[in-house]
Amino acid sequence: MGIAQESNQYELTVNDSKYVISGSWLGESLLYVLRERLGLYGSKNACEQGECGSCSVMMDDVLVCSCLVLAANAEGRAIKTIESVAEGSQLSDVQEAFIDTGAIQCGFCTPGLLVTIHDFLDSNPEPEESEIKEAISGNLCRCTGYGRIVEAVQLVSIRRSGRDI
Amino acid sequence: MSLLEEGIASAAGVGISATRPDGKEKARGDFLFSNDLSAEDMLWGQTLRSPYPSAKIRKIDFSQALAIDGVHAILTADDVPGENIFGLEHPDQPVLAFDIVRYVGEPVAIVAATHPEVAKSAVDAIYVDYEQLDPLVNSQEAIEAAPIHPEGNVIRHLVINHGDPDAVGNITVEGEYEVGMQDQAFLGTESGIAFPSADGGVDLHISTQWLHSDRDQVASALNLPEDLVRVTLAGVGGAFGGREDVSMHVHLCMLALHTGRPVKMVYDRNESFLGHVHRHPAKIWFRHSADESGALVKVEAKVILDGGAYASTTSAVLANACCFSVGPYRVPNALIEGWGVRTNNPPCGAMRGFGNVQTCFAAEAQMDKLARALSMDPVELRLLNALKSGDTLITGQKITGTAPVKEVLTSLSEHPIPKGVKGDLLELPGGTGRTTDNSHVKRGIGFAASIKNLMFSEGFDDFSEARCIVVDGEVSIQSACVEVGQGFVTLVNQIVEETLGVSEAVILPVDTSIGSAGSTSASRQTWMSGGAVLKACEAVVNALILELQNENGGEYEKVGLNLVPKDGSDSISIAVALRGRNFDEHVTHRHLPTFPLDHNGQGNAHVSFAFAAHRAVVDVDQELGLVRVVEIATSQDVGRILNPVQARGQIEGGVAQGLGLALLEELVLIDGKIANANFTDYLLPTAMDTPPIEIAAFIEQPEPGAPFGAKGIGEPPVISSTPAIVAAIRDATGFELNRVPIKPEDIALNGL
Numbered sequence: 080m081g082i083a084q085e086s087n088q089y090e091l092t093v094n095d096s097k098y099v100i101s102g103s104w105l106g107e108s109l110l111y112v113l114r115e116r117l118g119l120y121g122s123k124n125a126c127e128q129g130e131c132g133s134c135s136v137m138m139d140d141v142l143v144c145s146c147l148v149l150a151a152n153a154e155g156r157a158i159k160t161i162e163s164v165a166e167g168s169q170l171s172d173v174q175e176a177f178i179d180t181g182a183i184q185c186g187f188c189t190p191g192l193l194v195t196i197h198d199f200l201d202s203n204p205e206p207e208e209s210e211i212k213e214a215i216s217g218n219l220c221r222c223t224g225y226g227r228i229v230e231a232v233q234l235v236s237i238r239r240s241g242r243d244i
Numbered sequence: 245m246s247l248l249e250e251g252i253a254s255a256a257g258v259g260i261s262a263t264r265p266d267g268k269e270k271a272r273g274d275f276l277f278s279n280d281l282s283a284e285d286m287l288w289g290q291t292l293r294s295p296y297p298s299a300k301i302r303k304i305d306f307s308q309a310l311a312i313d314g315v316h317a318i319l320t321a322d323d324v325p326g327e328n329i330f331g332l333e334h335p336d337q338p339v340l341a342f343d344i345v346r347y348v349g350e351p352v353a354i355v356a357a358t359h360p361e362v363a364k365s366a367v368d369a370i371y372v373d374y375e376q377l378d379p380l381v382n383s384q385e386a387i388e389a390a391p392i393h394p395e396g397n398v399i400r401h402l403v404i405n406h407g408d409p410d411a412v413g414n415i416t417v418e419g420e421y422e423v424g425m426q427d428q429a430f431l432g433t434e435s436g437i438a439f440p441s442a443d444g445g446v447d448l449h450i451s452t453q454w455l456h457s458d459r460d461q462v463a464s465a466l467n468l469p470e471d472l473v474r475v476t477l478a479g480v481g482g483a484f485g486g487r488e489d490v491s492m493h494v495h496l497c498m499l500a501l502h503t504g505r506p507v508k509m510v511y512d513r514n515e516s517f518l519g520h521v522h523r524h525p526a527k528i529w530f531r532h533s534a535d536e537s538g539a540l541v542k543v544e545a546k547v548i549l550d551g552g553a554y555a556s557t558t559s560a561v562l563a564n565a566c567c568f569s570v571g572p573y574r575v576p577n578a579l580i581e582g583w584g585v586r587t588n589n590p591p592c593g594a595m596r597g598f599g600n601v602q603t604c605f606a607a608e609a610q611m612d613k614l615a616r617a618l619s620m621d622p623v624e625l626r627l628l629n630a631l632k633s634g635d636t637l638i639t640g641q642k643i644t645g646t647a648p649v650k651e652v653l654t655s656l657s658e659h660p661i662p663k664g665v666k667g668d669l670l671e672l673p674g675g676t677g678r679t680t681d682n683s684h685v686k687r688g689i690g691f692a693a694s695i696k697n698l699m700f701s702e703g704f705d706d707f708s709e710a711r712c713i714v715v716d717g718e719v720s721i722q723s724a725c726v727e728v729g730q731g732f733v734t735l736v737n738q739i740v741e742e743t744l745g746v747s748e749a750v751i752l753p754v755d756t757s758i759g760s761a762g763s764t765s766a767s768r769q770t771w772m773s774g775g776a777v778l779k780a781c782e783a784v785v786n787a788l789i790l791e792l793q794n795e796n797g798g799e800y801e802k803v804g805l806n807l808v809p810k811d812g813s814d815s816i817s818i819a820v821a822l823r824g825r826n827f828d829e830h831v832t833h834r835h836l837p838t839f840p841l842d843h844n845g846q847g848n849a850h851v852s853f854a855f856a857a858h859r860a861v862v863d864v865d866q867e868l869g870l871v872r873v874v875e876i877a878t879s880q881d882v883g884r885i886l887n888p889v890q891a892r893g894q895i896e897g898g899v900a901q902g903l904g905l906a907l908l909e910e911l912v913l914i915d916g917k918i919a920n921a922n923f924t925d926y927l928l929p930t931a932m933d934t935p936p937i938e939i940a941a942f943i944e945q946p947e948p949g950a951p952f953g954a955k956g957i958g959e960p961p962v963i964s965s966t967p968a969i970v971a972a973i974r975d976a977t978g979f980e981l982n983r984v985p986i987k988p989e990d991i992a993l994n995g996l
Contacts, residue, residue, distance in 0.1 A: 121272070125433065128922060162273055174268075179263065184482075209670040219431065220431070221482050224901075224934050225896070
């Protein structure tokens with residue numbers, strides 16, 4: 080197989096920036112292109128079959144596993160990755176809560192979980208514990224047993240509502 | 245305990261819930277894991293692996309593969325520059341197979357190419373002519389079978405013969421048990437990058453658990469002096485034992501040295517399952533006997549661990565499985581016989597819990613059986629036999645440290661039990677799949693307890709080095725201790741704050757430019773490398789005092805974080821006194837020596853012991869075989885808690901892995917081949933599977949000789965959580981259930 084024969088050129092919009100992808104193999108996943116061609120290594124590759132959620136990104140405001148999206152098919156879609164979650168040096172409230180509650184151990188699942196949880200809390204700002212668990216059940220974590228992650232989501236919900244801890 | 249109950253941590257120092265210094269980078273996605281590294285002009289490596297569990301290699305032809313555009317190198321056993329053999333405890337495994345392959349997934353050839361897909365194409369284009377042999381896949385048959393390796397099939401045979409061989413109690417229970425092959429399944433697969441260097445050496449950046457062990461094995465295989473193999477830790481996405489062995493290390497270095505270019509390799513999930521060792525599957529027979537009061541009189545056991553094709557840490561895993569087979573109980577007489585054997589199954593080695601897991605599952609089932617035979621409450625029986633400080637283990641070793649087994653058991657049994665079966669579908673077995681309703685659901689409660697040895701055993705020279713460098717009051721710490729997520733980096737900051745009053749230390753790159761810290765395993769790094777960092781910081785304080793005394797003539801005494809002149813003049817804080825001064829203190833920390841076991845399995849082979857107990861509450865739908873774990877409660881002997889949130893994180897994470905072994909996780913082998921080497925079929929617990937984990941008590945009795953009195957806490961949560969869940973399912977169903985993981989059919993079709 081020659082990579083060059085199957086190459087083409089397309090454009091991706093990632094975190095509001097446009098990137099021209101050229102000289103690539105059209106079979107590359109969005110995850111591969113984000114990581115290895117754009118240097119956006121925050122999206123992770125733990126299973127590359129849509130089971131672990133480590134590569135979660137938003138595509139036109141829909142949560143997707145970037146390992147299951149062909150990069151060339153993402154042309155014209157607005158892609159948001161973990162790298163867009165903080166504003167400059169200012170962490171998002173979910174990122175802060177992850178650090179505060181001890182929700183991060185090795186940290187490999189963390190970016191995917193953060194993208195997932197931001198999306199979830201946007202639609203369900205005051206979730207029940209069981210709803211939180213269901214919402215993150217597509218993101219595997221091998222270190223934490225999820226307890227601190229659930230607590231981080233609860234902490235954000237409380238902080239956003241202005242209620243006391 | 246939890247942050248919502250405790251409030252936000254604000255101080256630092258040992259004992260409070262300090263937050264991770266790498267938390268911000270990890271939350272931003274900026275933290276560089278080993279597979280996030282790249283370099284100019286980099287090539288991608290790929291591995292050709294054996295498709296057969298046992299075969300002769302007649303011929304390898306890679307001429308077509310080498311002709312593919314973009315392929316820069318294809319290397320085989322002929323290209324290994326040094327010894328084509330490696331191994332964590334004992335070298336017995338080829339870097340690349342040269343005449344025989346002994347398991348499915350054994351590396352045969354390696355490729356470097358310009359793109360990972362080109363490298364995969366090249367691997368597919370390599371032709372290997374194999375002559376298939378009959379694989380040996382039954383661990384019991386392996387003991388007597390024709391050898392599959394020049395060193396024979398029995399990697400270790402261990403007998404523990406303690407007390408009176410003729411002693412026997414009136415009440416006897418017997419059982420056979422099996423444990424399936426669990427995988428560490430860390431999320432960040434094996435990955436790394438190797439750079440050839442101008443001096444003829446190589447720089448390897450890799451995720452691992454033990455840099456120096458890697459360095460030594462790589463240097464031997466490359467035929468390079470150790471100082472030309474420099475290993476640097478790259479960000480580790482979890483480990484749990486699975487990164488203790490060399491995987492791609494030598495391959496990467498060979499390809500980099502051969503091509504003269506940096507080479508990166510990333511295993512995909514399937515290859516990761518083939519590329520690291522697993523938890524040993526076990527076959528276990530037990531006979532327990534007690535007198536009519538319930539006091540244990542004798543325990544007999546036979547334990548067979550399937551080591552797979554190569555030794556890895558089988559010998560030490562078997563020692564743990566046998567030494568602690570009877571659990572945290574006083575047993576005056578014991579005859580334990582264990583075999584760690586070689587088969588054509590995938591190699592097995594270290595996984596969190598390291599041998600204690602397998603026998604604990606079986607022995608705790610025996611304790612419940614014995615309680616039933618005695619018509620005793622299972623907790624009462626355990627309390628009656630609970631080890632305490634001063635008692636003797638079946639290895640003849642007297643416990644000189646703390647052993648609060650009674651406290652662990654009592655605090656857990658007093659913890660409130662959650663209320664009855666709920667009606668919410670999300671909270672029932674089957675969950676939102678709506679496969680059940682609560683009219684079929686039965687609740688069960690189970691209890692189990694465990695013992696785990698801390699640090700390396702059997703005479704291993706176990707040490708860790710650390711340096712504390714002060715430049716104008718700024719503190720840097722150097723150690724080769726690997727952070728795998730457990731929070732050593734947090735502890736370093738806490739120790740520096742505790743000893744020097746400086747709130748943040750720079751942690752220098754973790755590499756082989758300092759001596760070994762040993763492995764991040766065996767619940768040892770807080771004791772060993774935490775101890776080394778503590779000593780290095782204390783050495784700085786002593787050097788500072790000497791310097792002040794030389795300058796000022798008077799004597800100083802350290803009081804808290806201040807230095808108080810004995811002449812009554814004003815005291816000065818250590819942090820302030822360090823400003824404008826430079827120090828560099830390099831120390832080595834060792835635990836007390838251990839000794840080999842003798843021919844009867846007797847000896848002071850271990851350093852210290854940690855105890856835990858777990859209570860599981862489960863809801864079971866017997867008709868569908870569905871189980872929901874409602875709650876796990878635990879008490880754990882921790883010595884002293886250094887960081888409550890991190891301690892809780894270790895416990896919750898460990899319990900989830902114990903739950904995985906009880907209900908979900910098994911590498912299914914068909915004729916030696918893993919049938920489910922992916923996350924669709926190898927099931928890890930999700931947030932929906934993992935129940936709330938209640939910490940009934942941290943039992944804090946400072947351990948003599950341990951830095952800060954702290955015992956390692958990483959492994960106990962994974963050991964007795966599994967048998968507690970199984971006991972709860974037995975309680976709900978009345979079934980024997982002598983094998984883990986328990987599958988739906990084991991319940992739904994039980995007795996059919």
